[in-house]
Amino acid sequence: MAESGEALEELTSLMHGFSVVLSPYTLMLMFVGVFLGIIVGVLPGLGGANGVAILLPLTFAMPPATAIVMLSCIYWGALFGGAITSILFNIPGEPWSVATTFDGYPMAQQGRAGEALTASFTSSFFGALCAVIMITFIAPAVANFALEFGPPEFFSVYFLTFCSFIGMGREKPAKIIVSMMIGFALAAVGIDIVTGQLRLTFGFTELLRGFNFLIAVIGLFGIGEILLSMEEGLAFTGKSAKISLRVVLETWRRLPRFWGTALRSMVIGCWLGVTPGGATPASFMAYGVAKRMSRDGDKFGTGQMEGVVAPEVANNAAGTSALLPMIALGIPGSPTAAVLLGGLMIWGLQPGPLLFTEQPDFVWGLIASMYLGNIATLILCLTCVPFFAAILRIPFSIIAPVIVVICAVGAYTVSNAQSDIWFMLVFGVVGYLFKKLDYPLAPLVLALVLGDMAESAFRQSMLMAQGDLRIFFSNWLVGSITGLALFALFWPLIARVIGRLRTVRPSTA
Amino acid sequence: MAQHATSRRGISTRAVEIAVALLTLAFGALVAYTSYLLGSTWGEYGPGAGYFPFYIGSLICVGSIVTLIQAATARHPAGKRIFVEWDALRRVFAVLVPAAIFAAGVYLVGIYVSALFYIAAFMIWIGKYPWYKGLAVGFGVTFALFLMFEVWFLVLLPKGAYNVLRFVGY
Numbered sequence: 263m264a265e266s267g268e269a270l271e272e273l274t275s276l277m278h279g280f281s282v283v284l285s286p287y288t289l290m291l292m293f294v295g296v297f298l299g300i301i302v303g304v305l306p307g308l309g310g311a312n313g314v315a316i317l318l319p320l321t322f323a324m325p326p327a328t329a330i331v332m333l334s335c336i337y338w339g340a341l342f343g344g345a346i347t348s349i350l351f352n353i354p355g356e357p358w359s360v361a362t363t364f365d366g367y368p369m370a371q372q373g374r375a376g377e378a379l380t381a382s383f384t385s386s387f388f389g390a391l392c393a394v395i396m397i398t399f400i401a402p403a404v405a406n407f408a409l410e411f412g413p414p415e416f417f418s419v420y421f422l423t424f425c426s427f428i429g430m431g432r433e434k435p436a437k438i439i440v441s442m443m444i445g446f447a448l449a450a451v452g453i454d455i456v457t458g459q460l461r462l463t464f465g466f467t468e469l470l471r472g473f474n475f476l477i478a479v480i481g482l483f484g485i486g487e488i489l490l491s492m493e494e495g496l497a498f499t500g501k502s503a504k505i506s507l508r509v510v511l512e513t514w515r516r517l518p519r520f521w522g523t524a525l526r527s528m529v530i531g532c533w534l535g536v537t538p539g540g541a542t543p544a545s546f547m548a549y550g551v552a553k554r555m556s557r558d559g560d561k562f563g564t565g566q567m568e569g570v571v572a573p574e575v576a577n578n579a580a581g582t583s584a585l586l587p588m589i590a591l592g593i594p595g596s597p598t599a600a601v602l603l604g605g606l607m608i609w610g611l612q613p614g615p616l617l618f619t620e621q622p623d624f625v626w627g628l629i630a631s632m633y634l635g636n637i638a639t640l641i642l643c644l645t646c647v648p649f650f651a652a653i654l655r656i657p658f659s660i661i662a663p664v665i666v667v668i669c670a671v672g673a674y675t676v677s678n679a680q681s682d683i684w685f686m687l688v689f690g691v692v693g694y695l696f697k698k699l700d701y702p703l704a705p706l707v708l709a710l711v712l713g714d715m716a717e718s719a720f721r722q723s724m725l726m727a728q729g730d731l732r733i734f735f736s737n738w739l740v741g742s743i744t745g746l747a748l749f750a751l752f753w754p755l756i757a758r759v760i761g762r763l764r765t766v767r768p769s770t771a
Numbered sequence: 772m773a774q775h776a777t778s779r780r781g782i783s784t785r786a787v788e789i790a791v792a793l794l795t796l797a798f799g800a801l802v803a804y805t806s807y808l809l810g811s812t813w814g815e816y817g818p819g820a821g822y823f824p825f826y827i828g829s830l831i832c833v834g835s836i837v838t839l840i841q842a843a844t845a846r847h848p849a850g851k852r853i854f855v856e857w858d859a860l861r862r863v864f865a866v867l868v869p870a871a872i873f874a875a876g877v878y879l880v881g882i883y884v885s886a887l888f889y890i891a892a893f894m895i896w897i898g899k900y901p902w903y904k905g906l907a908v909g910f911g912v913t914f915a916l917f918l919m920f921e922v923w924f925l926v927l928l929p930k931g932a933y934n935v936l937r938f939v940g941y
Binding site: 434437459461464485493657664671684694717721 | 784787788795799802805809818819821823838854865866867871873878886890893897899908912913916924925
C-alpha cells in the first residue's frame, strides 16, 4: 500500500502546484508564452532554445515560479508550432519535425491541410500529456534516489549524457566529439573556480567572465539559421490552411483508430526523450515502426494521417520527457531544457535533486503549468493557424533584419555587454558552417552549460580517489551508470556486431 | 543554359570540410597547449587548473584529425560536392556584412537608431522596397522594441557614444 500512498502524495503536491499557477496573471502569461512560442517556432531562425534564450531577460523581474511558467509555455508553443511549417510549407522548423513532413505535406497538397494540422496538434497534445504524467510520478522518485549521489555518481551521469549523444547521434562520431569538446573548452574559459587561475583568456578582459551559453545559443541557432535560410534563397511556397470546427470534429472522430500507433509512439518518445538528443531519433523511429506495423504501411508518404500521428506523438513525448532529467537531476536533455536550466541558475535556484524538497512551490508549479500549458497550446494552435501561417508569408528581406536585431537585443541583455553582440555574430558563422557540414550543435550547447559542473564533479572525484579512475566503478550504482555510458558510447559498434551475427546465423544453421 | 552551368560553381565541400577540421585542430591544440602551461598534472592541491581542459583539447585534436582524414578521402555524391555556390555565398554576406555594421553602430549611436537604419537599409537595398516603406518598418519595429524594453519591462538597452535619444529624455 506504500506505493498508492506515494502516488497520493504526488497528487496532493500537484494540486498544490495548480493552486500556485492558477492566478489570472499567471494564466495570462501562459497564453502570452504559448503565443510567442508558436511565433518563435514558425519563424525561420528562431527555435525553442533560441526563443527562450532571447526572452529570458524579460522575466528577470518576475517571481521565478511565474517566469518559468511563461518560459516553459514558450517551449510548448515552439514544440507544437514546428508542425505548422512542416505541414504547410514542407520546411521542418526543427530537426524533430522532419518526419512530420513525410505525410503531412502530401496531405496539405491534397487540400487536407486542416486535417493534417488537427491530427498533428492533437497527437502532440497526447504525447506531451503522457510524458507530463510520467514526469509527475517518476521525477520525485528519481530526485529522491539522486539525493544519495556524490561527485563520482554525478560525473557518471554527465558521462552517460554525453556518451549517449555520441552513440545515438546520426552524425559522424568524430564530429560529435569535436563539437561537444569545443563546448567544454568554451565552458572552461574564464576564472577557474577551484584554483582561481585564469584559463584560456589570452589577455582579453571580455573573456574574463567566460562565455555565456545563451550567447552561443542565440548565435548558433538564430544567426546561423538566418544565414542558412538566406543562402537557400528563400521562396516560401506554402499551402493555405483553414481549420473549421467541422474539420476538427471530423478528424477527432477518426483519430481513435490510430490508438495502437499512438501508444507505441508514446512509449518510444518517453523512452528516448529521457536520454539527451532523443526527440529526433524518436520521431524517425516512431514513423518507421508505424510504417512497419500499420495495415496501410505501404501507403505511407502519400498523405496518411497515421504518418502524421506517429512522429508528432513521439517528438512531443520526447521533448517533454527531456525535462525529466532537468527537473530531477539538474541535467538537461535538450538545448531548450538547458536554457531553462540556465534560467533557474539566474534566479538563484540550484537545479538538482534538492529542488523538490527546497522549492516545492516552484517544482510543482512548473509541473502543473505543463498540464495547463499543453491545453493552452492546443487551443491556440487550433484557433490561430491562419494567423501563424500568414507570418510565414512576410517577405524574408523584412524578417531577416528584424530577427537579427531581436537576437542582438537578446544577446546584449543577457549580461549587458556590447561585446556579446560580436560573439553572437561569430557563433552565427560557426553555426552556419557546422550545420552545413553536419556537426551537431546540441552537444556543443549542452557541454557549454554543463562544462563547469561536469568538471568540478570530475575533479572532486579525482581528489577523492587520488587520481584513480577506478572510482567510477567503485560501487554498484556508479559502476552501472558508467557501464551504461560506455554501452551507449559503443552502441554503434555493438549494433553492427549484432547485425552481423544475425545475418551470419541463418546461413550457418 | 549557360546560367545553369555557372550557377553550379562554388566552393567545394571537401575544401570547407578540410578548412574547418584544420581550424578545430588548431583550436584544440591551442587549448591543450595553454592548459599544459597552466598545469595539466597533479598539483599541490590536487588536479591543476589545466587538468580537465588538457584532455578536452587533446580530444578535439583527435576528433579533428579523424574528420580531416575522413574529409580528405570521402567521395561526395554529385549533389553535395559544392558546399556553397558563389551566388548563395553572396547572399550570405549580404546578411553578414550589414549585421556587422549594425553591431558596430550599436557602439556609436545605440541599438535603437542602429536597428532602425539597419532594417531600413536591408529592405531598401536587398529587398528592393521603396525607401519610405523601409523607414516605416524600421521605425515601427524599433519603436515597439523601445516600448517593450525601455518602458514596460524596464530593461535598458545601449544608447551608444552619441546618444540621439537624449533629446527625448532617455
